[in-house]
Amino acid sequence: MNVHDTLFWFFSIAMLLSGVLVIANRNPVNSAMCLVLLFVFMAGLFLLLDAIFLAVIQILVYAGAVMVLFLFVLMLLDIKASERRRILWLGLIGGLAVAGAFVWELAMILGKPLKPLASADKPFHAGLTDVVKPLFTKYMLPFEVTALLLLVAMVGVVLLSKKELR
């Protein structure tokens, strides 16, 4: 096993573990911190794929900005550690069954060598210009629509979290 493979297994297993901790933790602040860890390990995976820009953005935007906002909200809401919840067995078994089926399906597909069409067999670049330039040329319309999407989200948050209704 070379360094690349070792790092891959390290990052993915650590990522999965922190993912489990996010939902298993009863203290919301601890959950949020585990989520930060998850983002960091995911950035590691992007690095292994030579997607340096994505890795940096992942740390800057998700681990940095988004998580700080998360923690602010948690602080403002002043949430105590939630009570131990009763486990719904039917839900647990059903959820595990669906997840199991999904993993089995993935294992079946990825177990066989992937044969993409000739059109997909192009070398892959994910440098800064490869990501940013299409955003303002080819994918300008979706990019602009995202602006509208953010406006809607903002209006929604203000309306739904407003203290007094008048």
Add this chain to the structure above:
Amino acid sequence: MSIYAIQLEILLVILGISTLLTDAFKPAGDKRRLGLTLGVLVGVVFCFSFLLKAQTDTAFHGLYRLDAFALYFKRLFLVATALVLVMSAEFAKRIESGVAEFYALVLFAATGMLLIASVNDFVLLFVALELVTITFYILASYLRRQVTSLEAGTKYLILGALSSGFTVYGIAYVFGTTGTTNFDSLAAALRTGGIPNGAFTFGMLLVLTGLGFKIASVPFQIWAPDVYQGAPTPVTAFLAVGSKAAGFALLLRVLLAGLLPVQGVWALLLLVLAGATLAYGNLGALPQRNLKRLLGYSSIGHAGYMLMGIAAVNALGAGAVLFYLGQYAFTNLCAFLAIVAVTNATGTEEIDGFAGLGKRAPILGLALFLAMASLAGVPPLSGFFGKFQLFAAVVEAAQTDSRYYWLAAVGAAAVVVSLYFYFNVARAIYLQEAEDNSAIPVTAPVRVALWICMAAMIGFGIFQRPLVEMAVTAASVFGLK
């Protein structure tokens, strides 16, 4: 010419943002009048859309198409938005705060739907789909003091986010195996390269999962009755008419433009899903006592009828789905307008609350009765002709593959079952005696909107030709036989 292609969307965004701004700086005293004005303005945009010409080439580097299909759906969404705004204006007094924002959000959701009509690339598909869905999360939980509304919003948020996740994951697989997100180049790659191995099919199924959620087809239908019942009535109407039509627009585009070369993989799947959806929606509606919940189940059932048309994979079927969506919009909006007017006066959505409506408010009774009859598919109303076309498409498909006869049989059984619960409502309206026989007031805008809907239901039922011609022209962009 890219700006030419998105001028309708631009007009709607301008309307939405000016609504937000005027409300911030100079709040309108009469929110009801504001809603009616916006409804009329959207109606003007609808009339304006007839000046646009269908384009053969794409805009925005192949991401966007303004063809006959897109124009058909854009007009459908504009009519629906105008009527939903009128409905919202009537509903406005029950919204405690943010009425102007409510109108603005409806306009933004409509913008997303108009974009969806033109989508020609998975990237734009995802962004436009999210614009519509996220707006609906907010709209569904708008009555914050009502537990049912919050429940509707939360359920829609959790299931919607999950299904969006599936969609993106699927798009990643489709992109990974074919190297493109554009529908035209996807079809071209599939035609020359054949069907790639499992990973592609897996991705395709995940995309269909996300779209199945939007149209509420089995097995992604669980949310529909709860959300339909809990959401504010205009939002329910917009979900049933706009969001569902948007889902079908995407389904038709993705399957018939992008994935047509691999129809052998999905046609049979849709056949089974259509049958299951028909059975679930129509059987589930039988014991319902709440009219909005009943219409939730009925909307699942109607998704089943329309899936029949797509599963048939022929020109007749595609045109039939478009015709069905067109008339379904008027029928459903008619029913929901009547519900808003009645519940404004009585405060109940139970079917028993509609007892004696024929005497209390003859026009509401007639409108609701006609809507139920059209949903059940009684001639000469438009619902009958819509179903007739869909069954014809399935029977045509059955000429080559006899399994389609089973689908037609399930569909016919579903129609028979649905007669029972639709006429249960009709019985309450005309045969049941009300405890309180006071007249229910009907405002002038509601009256006008109801007459428009009823004229459409009866008009498209007897003189089907104009709408059929529009639907067939729109469906012809796929070049099916």
